[in-house]
Amino acid sequence: MAESPDAAIRRLASQAPLPQGGQGLVLSPEAVAEIAAGTGLPGCGIEARALELDILPTRYLRNMHGITPGDQIRLLRGSVAQVGLGGLGGTLFEQLLRLGVGTLRVADGDSFEASNLNRQALCDMTTLGQSKAESAQRTAARVNPSATVDARHEFLTRDTLPGFLAGCDLAIDALGGLTHRLILQQCAAEAGIPLVTGALAGWTGYVGVVMPGQPGPAQFMGQDNGAEEALGCPAPSVNMVATLMAAEAVRILRGEPSPLAGGMILIDLKQLTFETVRL
Amino acid sequence: MGIEIKCFATLAPSLPDNAADYPAEPGETVRSLIAKLGIPEDDIALIFINSARAYLDSEIKDGDRIGLFPPVGGG
Numbered sequence: 364m365a366e367s368p369d370a371a372i373r374r375l376a377s378q379a380p381l382p383q384g385g386q387g388l389v390l391s392p393e394a395v396a397e398i399a400a401g402t403g404l405p406g407c408g409i410e411a412r413a414l415e416l417d418i419l420p421t422r423y424l425r426n427m428h429g430i431t432p433g434d435q436i437r438l439l440r441g442s443v444a445q446v447g448l449g450g451l452g453g454t455l456f457e458q459l460l461r462l463g464v465g466t467l468r469v470a471d472g473d474s475f476e477a478s479n480l481n482r483q484a485l486c487d488m489t490t491l492g493q494s495k496a497e498s499a500q501r502t503a504a505r506v507n508p509s510a511t512v513d514a515r516h517e518f519l520t521r522d523t524l525p526g527f528l529a530g531c532d533l534a535i536d537a538l539g540g541l542t543h544r545l546i547l548q549q550c551a552a553e554a555g556i557p558l559v560t561g562a563l564a565g566w567t568g569y570v571g572v573v574m575p576g577q578p579g580p581a582q583f584m585g586q587d588n589g590a591e592e593a594l595g596c597p598a599p600s601v602n603m604v605a606t607l608m609a610a611e612a613v614r615i616l617r618g619e620p621s622p623l624a625g626g627m628i629l630i631d632l633k634q635l636t637f638e639t640v641r642l
Numbered sequence: 643m644g645i646e647i648k649c650f651a652t653l654a655p656s657l658p659d660n661a662a663d664y665p666a667e668p669g670e671t672v673r674s675l676i677a678k679l680g681i682p683e684d685d686i687a688l689i690f691i692n693s694a695r696a697y698l699d700s701e702i703k704d705g706d707r708i709g710l711f712p713p714v715g716g717g
Contacts, residue, residue, distance in 0.1 A: 541715030591716025
């Protein structure tokens with residue numbers, strides 16, 4: 364009889380010093396990969412089960428206890444649908460992988476070009492010309508093969524967005540430009556899931572959380588492209604906005620209300636001000 | 643006491659030198675204020691007064707903090 368996943372987890376767990384002191388049982392990334400290969404189960408499911416058995420996946424030891432074991436299980440069993448794999452999307456994707464969000468459905472119809480090199484985390488000299496979706500799939504295999512990643516090389520539309528969002532816990536708007544953001548906000552509301560959105564121009568940016576039925580930035584930002592055409596998108600602004608979006612994604616996946624629900628935080632890195640406004 | 647004005651992104655060049663203590667006339671609205679600042683109405687996507695969303699016809703009172711935000715969509 365084949366070994367059960369629980370038996371395999373217990374057999375491959377080992378004692379190790381824990382960051383907060385003392386010793387505990389941990390499960391290495393190699394052990395997770397071995398059990399995944401042997402059972403055909405996704406690594407994220409094995410890691411969630413290990414946490415339920417009080418065995419900490421080594422990969423997430425340094426998430427603890429900013430993210431508690433219970434929260435980590437929620438992230439591992441959580442699913443995110445992210446539209447866009449450019450500046451915001453690349454940084455977000457890497458953070459979601461490292462955080463241990465179990466299921467990531469991502470889409471972008473673009474391929475990397477030289478003008479993406481200033482900010483897009485998945486863009487480097489080796490990925491120029493490559494589709495952003497393919498690059499995301501490869502990055503996931505390198506950074507966290509436990510994640511179940513479905514990366515689609517396509518631009519989503521009013522017709523295809525509902526299927527893309529279906530079954531996910533959370534939608535993320537990592538689009539570039541304003542043209543498609545309102546459609547995404549409407550589709551997320553129709554799917555009944557929260558939307559984390561963000562954008563920037565120069566040293567200014569914002570992050571908002573839109574619960575179904577609530578107002579969101581896309582309703583008044585218009586659909587012509589904005590100030591980013593004149594001011595560009597420097598990496599610190601991109602990463603700041605992506606980081607705040609990732610933090611709100613974690614908060615929502617762990618089941619907490621977001622302080623940004625029905626509002627947005629406006630970030631100005633030139634004057635170094637942060638202000639939360641109600642919509 | 644005047645009002646405090648903050649202009650974001652492409653609107654920053656329209657910020658007056660006395661933006662931290664700008665004189666507001668009696669009956670001042672956002673519409674009359676941005677006309678004085680020379681900002682076209684269409685250039686503004688989001689207005690807020692004291693951290694709450696406001697509109698072109700919203701009245702401005704002494705001590706208010708006014709924020710003007712253009713369309714921003716970069717990623």
